[in-house]
Amino acid sequence: xxxxKYPNLxxxxxxxxxxxxxxxxxxxxxxxxxxxxxxxWITGKAxxxxxxxxxxxxxxxxxxxxxxxxxxxxxxxxxxxN
Numbered sequence: 001x002x003x004x005k006y007p008n009l010x011x012x013x014x015x016x017x018x019x020x021x022x023x024x025x026x027x028x029x030x031x032x033x034x035x036x037x038x039x040x041w042i043t044g045k046a047x048x049x050x051x052x053x054x055x056x057x058x059x060x061x062x063x064x065x066x067x068x069x070x071x072x073x074x075x076x077x078x079x080x081x082n
Contacts, residue, residue: 005043006049007072007073009057018061024042058070
């Protein structure tokens with residue numbers, strides 16, 4: 001598992017076997033940035049994830065989950081589908 005800034009996103013990606021590269025590429029195309037930029041946002045290496053990118057990830061990969069849950073910087077247990 002990659003070291004992500006958002007532990008709930010990492011957990012959900014592992015749970016659903018979602019590939020990091022798929023999230024990075026799809027989001028990059030949606031927001032007009034490179035995959036590397038999106039990866040840097042998600043891993044916390046540089047910059048901040050944009051609202052547009054967060055909603056794209058949620059809408060396209062985890063539509064049943066709340067954005068606030070997926071992108072919390074601390075783990076939240078049992079809150080994803082509320």
